[in-house]
Amino acid sequence: MASIEVQGLTKRFGDVLAVDDLSFTAHEGTVTGFLGPNGAGKTTTLRIVLGLVRPSSGRALVNGRPYDELPDAMRVVGAVLESSGFHPARTARDHLRSIAMVDGIPVRRVDEVLETVGLAADARRRVGGYSMGMRQRLELARALLGDPEVLILDEPANGLDPQGIAWLRGFLRWYASLGRVVLISSHLLAEAAQTVDEVIVVNHGRMAGAGSLTELRARQGGSVRVRALDPDRLAGLLADAGFAVRRQGEEVVEATGTTAESVGRLMAEHGVVVLEMTTEGESLEELFFEMTAGRAPDGLVRAGPNGAAGAKAEVGTA
Amino acid sequence: MIRLVRAEVFKLRTVWSTWLMLGITALLVIFVTGLTASVSPDRRAVTSFPARGSAAWLDIVFSGMTVAVYLAIVLGAVMITGEHRHKTITPTFLAEPRRGRTVAAKLVVALGGGLVVAVVAGFVALGVGLVLVGVGVAPLGAVLTEYRHVWPGVAAACVLYGAYGVGLGALLKNQVVTIVVALVAIAIVEPIIGLVAPAAARWLPGSAAQALESLAANARSHAAFGGSGGVHLVVWWVGALLLVGYGVVLAALGSLTTLRADVT
Ligand SMILES: Nc1ncnc2c1ncn2[C@@H]1O[C@H](COP(=O)(O)OP(=O)(O)OP(=O)(O)O)[C@@H](O)[C@H]1O
Ligand SMILES: [Mg+2]
Numbered sequence: 207m208a209s210i211e212v213q214g215l216t217k218r219f220g221d222v223l224a225v226d227d228l229s230f231t232a233h234e235g236t237v238t239g240f241l242g243p244n245g246a247g248k249t250t251t252l253r254i255v256l257g258l259v260r261p262s263s264g265r266a267l268v269n270g271r272p273y274d275e276l277p278d279a280m281r282v283v284g285a286v287l288e289s290s291g292f293h294p295a296r297t298a299r300d301h302l303r304s305i306a307m308v309d310g311i312p313v314r315r316v317d318e319v320l321e322t323v324g325l326a327a328d329a330r331r332r333v334g335g336y337s338m339g340m341r342q343r344l345e346l347a348r349a350l351l352g353d354p355e356v357l358i359l360d361e362p363a364n365g366l367d368p369q370g371i372a373w374l375r376g377f378l379r380w381y382a383s384l385g386r387v388v389l390i391s392s393h394l395l396a397e398a399a400q401t402v403d404e405v406i407v408v409n410h411g412r413m414a415g416a417g418s419l420t421e422l423r424a425r426q427g428g429s430v431r432v433r434a435l436d437p438d439r440l441a442g443l444l445a446d447a448g449f450a451v452r453r454q455g456e457e458v459v460e461a462t463g464t465t466a467e468s469v470g471r472l473m474a475e476h477g478v479v480v481l482e483m484t485t486e487g488e489s490l491e492e493l494f495f496e497m498t499a500g501r502a503p504d505g506l507v508r509a510g511p512n513g514a515a516g517a518k519a520e521v522g523t524a
Numbered sequence: 525m526i527r528l529v530r531a532e533v534f535k536l537r538t539v540w541s542t543w544l545m546l547g548i549t550a551l552l553v554i555f556v557t558g559l560t561a562s563v564s565p566d567r568r569a570v571t572s573f574p575a576r577g578s579a580a581w582l583d584i585v586f587s588g589m590t591v592a593v594y595l596a597i598v599l600g601a602v603m604i605t606g607e608h609r610h611k612t613i614t615p616t617f618l619a620e621p622r623r624g625r626t627v628a629a630k631l632v633v634a635l636g637g638g639l640v641v642a643v644v645a646g647f648v649a650l651g652v653g654l655v656l657v658g659v660g661v662a663p664l665g666a667v668l669t670e671y672r673h674v675w676p677g678v679a680a681a682c683v684l685y686g687a688y689g690v691g692l693g694a695l696l697k698n699q700v701v702t703i704v705v706a707l708v709a710i711a712i713v714e715p716i717i718g719l720v721a722p723a724a725a726r727w728l729p730g731s732a733a734q735a736l737e738s739l740a741a742n743a744r745s746h747a748a749f750g751g752s753g754g755v756h757l758v759v760w761w762v763g764a765l766l767l768v769g770y771g772v773v774l775a776a777l778g779s780l781t782t783l784r785a786d787v788t
Contacts, residue, residue, distance in 0.1 A: 291611025
């Protein structure tokens with residue numbers, strides 16, 4: 207059974223507690239999203255899993271073994287990392303060949319992965335002249351060299367163009383469907399949501415939430431706004447049904463913690479005339495901020511895209 | 525292990541800096557041997573300087589090959605510090621997480637790299653020697669004899685210095701620091717120790733290498749190069765063991781300290 211297991215992992219860099227008693231498992235056949243704001247400890251955790259960083263305590267296992275005890279590691283685990291490097295004077299193909307040799311991976315496979323990531327035409331160019339997105343593709347090609355059953359990717363979408371990102375999504379879904387483990391870190395839940403099945407959210411090195419995407423979606427708060435002929439009666443009905451109700455002006459009733467469907471059924475049952483109905487969902491991103499905001503410094507939350515902190519405040523007062 | 529060795533050879537072959545270093549080796553050897561050969565002993569105040577064309581004179585000219593050892597050190601040092609510099613150390617350690625094995629492979633390949641440097645230096649020096657024959661300074665037989673006396677020792681020193689460079693690089697990690705430390709140690713620190721404590725200096729890498737360089741020259745004086753003329757050198761095989769020891773001990777120290785460090 208292919209898997210990644212992290213057990214009670216803690217890592218200190220001097221005074222900085224980068225990872226704090228973190229435990230989770232990534233299973234085969236699923237894409238697991240590893241999410242958290244900047245400095246949450248994602249990269250550190252992944253590097254520990256890959257044997258590059260030594261944990262202060264706890265352990266990380268791949269297929270039940272520490273990384274450095276895997277025979278022919280590249281054939282078991284492929285990894286894309288942020289600060290991995292290239293010799294600028296070496297061609298992409300030679301870069302991959304030099305690494306492939308270590309586990310006896312044939313040159314044929316090098317050309318294959320270059321083809322897979324769309325670098326075949328540039329394979330014999332020096333990496334020094336590569337664009338950021340091309341380097342990211344080359345990293346992915348390197349990760350795929352050993353056709354590994356476990357794929358670990360630290361923000362793989364970095365620098366990729368929209369087509370590249372779309373392609374990567376499809377690729378990772380396909381890869382997991384082969385019964386492999388895919389663990390992918392990201393800052394953005396909404397972005398990852400299109401790819402992942404399972405989510406692990408970390409914040410300040412600690413677990414801030416975990417579960418399947420379906421579970422998360424169920425936890426998303428939302429509200430339904432109804433303009434009705436008899437708003438008083440509607441408000442009473444909704445309150446009786448156990449929803450939090452708020453009046454907005456003369457005609458509008460807002461119910462939170464419910465869905466348009468249940469509100470609609472309720473109104474049909476009691477013959478309430480509806481003039482207008484709108485739903486307002488909490489976005490996954492807002493949920494993500496809720497999960498991480500508890501511990502994140504304010505600055506981090508405000509730094510989110512699209513004035514996300516404002517959106518969150520709205521949800522809070524709704 | 526053989527795969528790791530092959531990968532390291534491949535890495536060396538596929539960057540131009542390796543070829544640049546070999547080119548510099550050739551140029552330096554031409555420069556030093558050529559300069560030595562063209563300096564007329566008549567114009568020198570040093571009366572002890574051997575007569576032009578004599579065996580001892582040829583020996584000094586060919587000793588110019590010794591500069592190659594610096595390039596062998598740099599080659600070895602770059603093999604490991606370059607990986608830190610360009611952050612290729614991450615994919616390297618991902619491919620072989622048992623870091624000591626990678627360093628061991630680099631040590632082995634650096635021995636070969638040192639030999640290649642020595643071969644380049646040897647060819648160039650031989651060329652200079654043949655020019656000397658051509659212009660009638662010395663007979664071919666004498667040139668070949670002295671060449672055979674000097675080259676094996678220089679080659680042995682280059683080979684072992686390659687590994688020494690890897691060891692020092694494994695310990696110090698930073699490319700510039702490693703190269704500067706290695707060169708300063710040999711060119712400045714050791715000669716000073718040689719002056720103040722010659723008995724201790726003979727055990728240092730530079731003197732060990734000089735002992736090696738006199739391998740086939742049968743204790744002919746090599747005072748003409750290297751600053752530790754006052755040091756009574758150890759026998760060549762002790763010198764070889766010393767240099768191997770320095771390389772291995774430094775690499776082992778590096779593997780236990782710097783190399784165990786987190787790669788972030
Ligand atoms: N080598 C190091 N030395 C000191 N502190 C470090 C080191 N590496 C990471 N840290 C610290 O550990 C914490 C976690 O960093 P990490 O890189 O794991 O976060 P991350 O979740 O990957 O963030 P990002 O989204 O920005 O990539 C940060 O506070 C960081 O400053
Ligand atoms: Mg990171």
